[in-house]
Amino acid sequence: MSDSAGKEIDQLISLMAKLPGLGPRSARRAVLQLVKKRTVLLEPLARSLTEVAATVRECAICGNVGTSDTCGICADPKRDTNVICVVSDVADLWAMERSLAFKGRYHVLGGVLSALDGIGPEELQIPRLVTRVKKGGVPEVVLALSATIDGQTTAHYIADQLEGSGASVTSLAQGVPIGGELDYLDDGTITAALKARKTF
Amino acid sequence: MSDSAGKEIDQLISLMAKLPGLGPRSARRAVLQLVKKRTVLLEPLARSLTEVAATVRECAICGNVGTSDTCGICADPKRDTNVICVVSDVADLWAMERSLAFKGRYHVLGGVLSALDGIGPEELQIPRLVTRVKKGGVPEVVLALSATIDGQTTAHYIADQLEGSGASVTSLAQGVPIGGELDYLDDGTITAALKARKTF
Numbered sequence: 001m002s003d004s005a006g007k008e009i010d011q012l013i014s015l016m017a018k019l020p021g022l023g024p025r026s027a028r029r030a031v032l033q034l035v036k037k038r039t040v041l042l043e044p045l046a047r048s049l050t051e052v053a054a055t056v057r058e059c060a061i062c063g064n065v066g067t068s069d070t071c072g073i074c075a076d077p078k079r080d081t082n083v084i085c086v087v088s089d090v091a092d093l094w095a096m097e098r099s100l101a102f103k104g105r106y107h108v109l110g111g112v113l114s115a116l117d118g119i120g121p122e123e124l125q126i127p128r129l130v131t132r133v134k135k136g137g138v139p140e141v142v143l144a145l146s147a148t149i150d151g152q153t154t155a156h157y158i159a160d161q162l163e164g165s166g167a168s169v170t171s172l173a174q175g176v177p178i179g180g181e182l183d184y185l186d187d188g189t190i191t192a193a194l195k196a197r198k199t200f
Numbered sequence: 201m202s203d204s205a206g207k208e209i210d211q212l213i214s215l216m217a218k219l220p221g222l223g224p225r226s227a228r229r230a231v232l233q234l235v236k237k238r239t240v241l242l243e244p245l246a247r248s249l250t251e252v253a254a255t256v257r258e259c260a261i262c263g264n265v266g267t268s269d270t271c272g273i274c275a276d277p278k279r280d281t282n283v284i285c286v287v288s289d290v291a292d293l294w295a296m297e298r299s300l301a302f303k304g305r306y307h308v309l310g311g312v313l314s315a316l317d318g319i320g321p322e323e324l325q326i327p328r329l330v331t332r333v334k335k336g337g338v339p340e341v342v343l344a345l346s347a348t349i350d351g352q353t354t355a356h357y358i359a360d361q362l363e364g365s366g367a368s369v370t371s372l373a374q375g376v377p378i379g380g381e382l383d384y385l386d387d388g389t390i391t392a393a394l395k396a397r398k399t400f
Contacts, residue, residue: 006267008255012248018241020233021226022219030219032291034249035256035265041218046253048212049234049246055208056235056242065235067206091232 009035061132063108063125065090073097073105080104083140086129086158088112088151096144104142107132112145112154126158134165143171147192209235261332263308263325265290273297273305280304283340286329286358288312288351296344304342307332312345312354326358334365343371347392 017027034042059071083104109124145151159169175193217227234242259271283304287293309324345351359369375393
């Protein structure tokens with residue numbers, strides 16, 4: 001890529017290029033920026049990555065990432081233990097947290113069921129969810145899964161598995177997104193929003 | 201950004217967001233990817249950054265980045281010492297190297313003259329270039345500067361400074377880029393290409 005700069009820098013470029021959102025060209029730009037801003041960016045980033053690599057782990061209860069065995073949410077006594085929100089991965093958990101709308105706890109599945117990719121219930125944290133709900137006598141499980149075919153298949157499967165556990169299973173409402181213009185919405189969303197219409 | 205994930209991860213996200221090409225949202229995605237691919241991506245990247253932070257330095261001769269006092273190009277006995285290519289920064293040097301068309305040595309200015317940004321000749325490596333050319337009795341200097349106003353001002357200034365040094369000063373040809381369609385070219389490029397027309 002740039003024989004002239006030495007193999008350490010070439011290796012850094014090829015590693016950076018593996019990050020989502022960066023390709024070979026932007027990785028090169030990023031590395032040049034790092035080298036230019038050595039004390040304010042390169043060294044802090046090197047330290048930060050080393051620290052995270054040494055401390056990061058999965059929460060033993062919900063599967064969130066954190067720096068202790070139990071994540072900040074599961075360890076927080078102010079969070080409602082009566083409701084578990086099921087998400088497919090940590091990015092979705094963070095998105096839910098940013099909304100500040102949910103005060104319960106989470107369960108990260110680690111993906112969604114997918115026959116095509118050979119992902120069955122055993123590959124996901126579904127059995128652990130069922131055990132967690134039954135053992136804890138959790139009254140409500142909110143399914144916050146994507147409105148895709150795989151997401152909805154997973155939702156139905158989980159609802160089936162939780163039958164008889166005593167938990168009421170709910171899912172996020174589907175409809176017109178806030179700020180969404182009807183003109184730009186897909187037919188599926190409009191159909192869903194119409195079916196779920198409410199008195200105004 | 202994500203209170204739930206611990207301050208080490210938040211800090212990593214905010215550092216990653218400072219890289220060109222990444223914003224807060226894509227930095228979050230990149231960090232999640234890093235955490236997921238701990239052994240194949242996070243740990244190698246942490247090691248690589250630490251190594252580069254410890255070893256990277258500017259070549260004492262040309263200003264290229266490298267991992268020793270003299271960069272790979274200046275240390276290479278096969279490179280032609282009779283021609284120096286002047287570039288504004290290391291990204292441009294790497295671009296020249298990728299073309300495999302230049303076999304001489306480089307001189308990195310560290311920017312271009314800019315009255316607006318208060319960048320004068322002393323802020324750039326122009327005096328060092330002049331000394332290098334005069335001392336070494338270099339017969340040719342190729343100016344590979346951007347075809348912008350600041351780039352061309354810098355080129356003219358350098359040509360002035362090198363007058364009487366015995367070096368012939370050339371610059372990259374301007375014209376229609378390879379694969380470029382006339383229809384999409386700006387007027388300035390067409391004018392330059394027409395002025396510099398050659399017998400076919």
